[in-house]
Amino acid sequence: MNKPLAPSAPLDMPRERAAGVRDIMPVMVAAAPIGLLFGALCAGKGLSPAEACLMSVLVFAGGAQFAALELWTWPVPVATLVFSTLLINARHILMGASLAPKMRSFSLGQKLAGFYFLTDESWALAERRAKEQPLTPAYWFAVAGLLPLSWVGSTVAGAILGSFLGDPSRIGADFAFTALFIGLVAGFWNGRVSAAAIGASAAASAAIYLAFGPPWHVAAGALSGIAAAYVAAPAGTNAAEAA
Amino acid sequence: MSIDPTTLAAILAMAAVTYLTRIAGIFLVGRLALSGRAKAAFDAIPPAVLVSVIAPTALATGWPETLAAFAAAAVATRLPLLATMAVGVASVVLLRMLAG
Known part of the structure; x- marks a missing residue:
């Protein structure tokens, strides 16, 4: 008869891996249509399927990739x-700083390799799991390492299919970026402070774009939004909780 | 299926800065405890950048794009990402037809 596992018993790899696969599956399904769209928009911008594939493999950060394409x-x-890319992905620094101390059974090499796959989704899943049990390499590499299959595969499919679609503005696909970004921005909504940041960014970016043209609107809008959030946030509160 | 040298350089540079942001946290553990206004400013970076990228299309192109952007924003906190996109794209197609 098997004795039930004590909480401190060594966790077995297959079970950890299976838990990771189970957690990441819905994210892989959700990422596929976004990847298809990214590939199709790459084709619309004149990037080859090979270039689109390379970007999804090497950069592997959806928000930054869509921004680059725009x-x-x-x-x-x-x-x-x-x-x-640096501005949009700067959040990884805080995410990594929060997750790294929870990876006690990881070697430095496993952390360096594992964080290549760090995304908002895998980070959120790993943080959630770390609240209940120790984070293992088997779990992390299943959760984080499988997502590129969906993202890269759908990028390539979209890039190949997209070149047959023709003028994207005919079906409103040129506006898909804008709508996608609005949806992504909603994920960062936290009330008054984000409202100030969004309003200041939008106004400054549009004004600088009209006055000077690209690319200065991105830096001007981003800095205005960041400054607005700083001003709008209550002074002296101690929200030391890692992001 | 060609790869343009400048495109390759751009992708490699984007990949390098992205990887640096991903691993930087490993070496900053315990030294990076943002709080209060600094934390709020840091948290605002992703939405501020995303909004700045799309503001010219949303606000400085034409009224169909502006109205469609507001339609997408109105549903964005309630609907999943793909549904928000569908609302925005369908709105812009309809409004562009009305604008002629």
Whole structure:
């Protein structure tokens, strides 16, 4: 007869891996249509399926990739793309700082390799699991490592199908970015402070765009929004809780 | 299926800064405890950047785009991402037809 496992018993890998697969499955399903859209919009911007695939493999950060595509012109504005990517992905720094101390059974190499796959979704799942039990490499690599299959696969499919779709504005697909970003912004909504940030960013970005043209509207809008959030937040509160 | 050298350079640079943001937290543990206004400002970075990227399309293109953006924003906190996109795209197609 098997004795029930004590809470401190070594956790077995297959069970950890299965839990990771179970947790990430719905996210993989949700990511596929977004990846298809990303691939199709890449084709609309003149990127080849190989280039779209490379971006999804190497950058693997949806928000930053969509922003880069929206800013994409020929010749390619490399500095603008890198700046936008850095700003959008800066949140990873806080996410990593919050998650890393919970990865006690990971070697430094496993952390460095594992964080290549850090996304909002895998981070949220791992934080949730860490509240109940120790985080294992088997769980993390299943949760975080499987998501690229869905993202990259759907990117390539979208890039190949997208080149047959023709002019995207005919079916309103050129507006899909804008609508997608509005949906993504809603995920960061936290009331008054985010309202101030969103309003200031929108006003400053549109004004600078009309006055000076791209790419300065991104930096001006982002800095205005960040300043507005700083001003709108109550001074002296101690919300030390990691993001 | 070609890869343009400048495109490749842009993708590699984007990948490098993204990876740096992903691993930076490992080395900042215990040294990065933002609170109060600094935390609020840091939390505001992603929405501020996303809004700044789309503001020209949403606010400085034409009234169909502006109205469609508000329609998408109106449902964005209640509907899933793809449904929000569907509302925005369908609105812009209809409003552009009305605008002629």
